[in-house]
Amino acid sequence: MRRCRIIRRRQLSDNIFDFTAEAGELAEKAVPGQFAQIAVPGKTLRRPISICEANRQNQTLRFVFGVRGEGTAALSKFHVGDFLDILAPLGNGFSLGDISRRALFVGGGIGVPPLLLAAKHFGRNATFAAGFRTRSSIILKDDFASFGCKVLIATDDGSYGHHGLVTDLLGSLEFDAVFACGPLPMLRAVRCIASEHGVPCQLSLEERMACGIGACLGCAVKLRHEDGTPYYGRVCRDGPVFDSRMLDKNF
């Protein structure tokens, strides 16, 4: 738990903000796919915000988040020099495995930020495919490109890239592993596609949380044992990244 000074603040689109904060040893411990629980003055619960980047040399963490409610709205008004009260890094993160493999990163809207740090490790071996509502909602496209990733974009209204769903773009691609984060319908479609291609698939989920560390059992997700019997796991601790085979068919 640490008070982290904001050193950079940008607004990426209508309601998406990009903060970089000095995080000391928290930045050294963070791995791709983990998140932070960030306190909001006057609110009972912290807000779970995914870690977009972690810089070990500068000891900084980067957060790109959307305003979804009162808490994130309040956070969006913090400025450079303000301190964020952060509990991090939390969650299990992605299992990147062999980074010489061809990795496919599939993102939808505000699901894109947690994929960036993972894609960085694969560099030119990564393809980044993302779907957004419209041209002005596109975020982090250039960041992925700067790591050498191949970038494919779809927009719901066709104002940029492919007119349609990001999953429309995946059928013709070749890949050895998939990592995805975004709306549930997109994640379910990605799971099917990965299964059809016979490749491992990791999905990053979200759920309303209280403690964020695995103690309160608030953020339940339906998983299944190897024999198919269901049980509830914790998105904050057992996840937020889940191997798609662990998820119940109706997760």
Add this chain to the structure above:
Amino acid sequence: MLKKADGAYTMQKTVYPNKNRRTKMANLEVNIAGVKFHNPVIAASGTFGFGREFSEFYPLSVFGGVSCKGLTLEERAGNPPPRVTETPGGMLNSVGLQNPGADYFIKNDLPWLKKQGTRVIANIAGNTPESYCSIAEKLSDSPVDMIELNISCPNVKQGGMQFGTTCKSAAEITKEVRKHCTKPLTVKLSPNVSDIGDIAAAVESEGADAISMINTLTGMRIDIRTQRPVLRNNTGGLSGPAVFPVAVRMVWQAYRRVKIPIIGIGGISTWQDATEIMLAGASAVQIGTVLFRDPYAPVKITDGLSHYLDKNGMGSVSELTGKAIPW
């Protein structure tokens, strides 16, 4: 001792002043139904699991005791999500008593927990008198220090009415469990009742050694975008600062009706809140929701209590209990 450097919290070994100190350090020990707690701050059931997660922040001995996640005889899956949501000054939960069952706890979690330097309270739940008695027996044969009886569960044999909502059923379940429980027994009361004093007196009369109060208030939220309840269970339990004045009032009312010690629970966030609810009649406190915002709350509360007692010339935290006089 909690130390803050470069904006980060770390725990450091407490260095006690030498024997020739002029100021006395107040004694935070409390004795509840024969069980000695080295400080009066206990982790509330359901907020703390079995201690493993929070033990990554500090030694569990920062707490005088830990009340474990509610246990049932058999493993319980819990409710489908969403199970939690924030409310003004609080939160709702409908976790649904997800737990691995009493046997698993006794075998896998209890041995570790007993070594953490804090008192272990097993919270038990059930949906029939028989299941409550069976689990009380199992845990009486285990090394837990105390058993906390959760009577906010629905009695499936009585149409799902909560055991704790009437004096008659609260008394009955306490009487039955008492027969099968050889450990110090605290009964955790529900606030969703007409007269908390009556309920407190009823459980005392059937052999409760202490009372824990309050459990959550029943509440709900509706999402106006989707026009559906936020929680998948529709309703849930309200906790956090919003319920604190209700907890203080109920402890105050119960204190005037019973002789057994009261453990105060409900939205306690600071040492001032702990002082307040002890003045109302509590001998110890449990904290839960505050931990989600500030895991280090127990350290701040014990430090604050010590300081308050020293400043007011009080030698022991028990001197606070019931000290507030009505007008």
